[in-house]
Amino acid sequence: RKEVEQDPGPFNVPEGATVAFNCTYSNSASQSFFWYRQDCRKEPKLLMSVYSSGNEDGRFTAQLNRASQYISLLIRDSKLSDSATYLCVVIFDRGYSTLTFGKGTMLLVSP
Amino acid sequence: DTAVSQTPKYLVTQMGNDKSIKCEQNLGHDTMYWYKQDSKKFLKIMFSYNNKELIINETVPNRFSPKSPDKAHLNLHINSLELGDSAVYFCASSQDPSSGRYSYEQYFGPGTRLTVT
Numbered sequence: 153r154k155e156v157e158q159d160p161g162p163f164n165v166p167e168g169a170t171v172a173f174n175c176t177y178s179n180s181a182s183q184s185f186f187w188y189r190q191d192c193r194k195e196p197k198l199l200m201s202v203y204s205s206g207n208e209d210g211r212f213t214a215q216l217n218r219a220s221q222y223i224s225l226l227i228r229d230s231k232l233s234d235s236a237t238y239l240c241v242v243i244f245d246r247g248y249s250t251l252t253f254g255k256g257t258m259l260l261v262s263p
Numbered sequence: 264d265t266a267v268s269q270t271p272k273y274l275v276t277q278m279g280n281d282k283s284i285k286c287e288q289n290l291g292h293d294t295m296y297w298y299k300q301d302s303k304k305f306l307k308i309m310f311s312y313n314n315k316e317l318i319i320n321e322t323v324p325n326r327f328s329p330k331s332p333d334k335a336h337l338n339l340h341i342n343s344l345e346l347g348d349s350a351v352y353f354c355a356s357s358q359d360p361s362s363g364r365y366s367y368e369q370y371f372g373p374g375t376r377l378t379v380t
Contacts, residue, residue, distance in 0.1 A: 186368075194373070194374075195371035195372060195374055196306065196353075196371050198369070237304065250308055250319055251308065252308075253306040253307070255304060255305050256304055
């Protein structure tokens with residue numbers, strides 16, 4: 153089983169739609185969770201951290217379910233500029249902490 | 264005022280050649296990383312250095328040799344290039360992961376697109 157799994161998509165949505173991505177992780181001892189965003193042919197950038205209590209940043213809401221080992225990202229009122237690949241990132245404790253990336257979910261927002 | 268820079272941005276070379284990629288960060292971070300993103304877009308860590316000391320060395324062929332002359336620089340030298348080495352190589356930096364709550368945020372360079380023919 154892969155350590156971090158995501159539906160690769162693409163998710164095609166119209167502007168203004170609400171879209172949700174899920175990500176599952178295999179290691180129950182995982183420590184920290186993040187969503188990164190990667191635009192086409194660009195570097196990944198941190199979108200938001202994911203906290204146990206859930207957190208919101210504008211139109212973006214992240215949730216963590218430790219019992220089921222999944223993380224979600226909800227985007228409300230999608231904009232054209234939200235088109236990108238969203239990478240789920242997990243930190244496993246292997247004696248040192250290292251980020252493990254999912255393969256990403258591609259989102260395409262159309263006019 | 265680029266935070267993490269890499270050179271070159273594009274690198275086209277033939278099989279069997281030796282090449283280097285350079286990375287520099289001006290964020291004052293203690294830890295630097297090399298990642299490889301293959302054609303399937305999977306981003307995988309290769310190496311990590313903390314204060315010039317190697318702390319992560321994933322299963323990478325020994326044709327790849329990182330070097331950190333100081334904590335602001337992390338270079339990657341690749342010997343005897345193979346077709347399978349074609350990928351985008353990203354450098355990243357972060358604060359020492361043990362230093363604080365938000366220190367896991369990694370800042371990535373723009374990537375070096377390596378094509379081996």
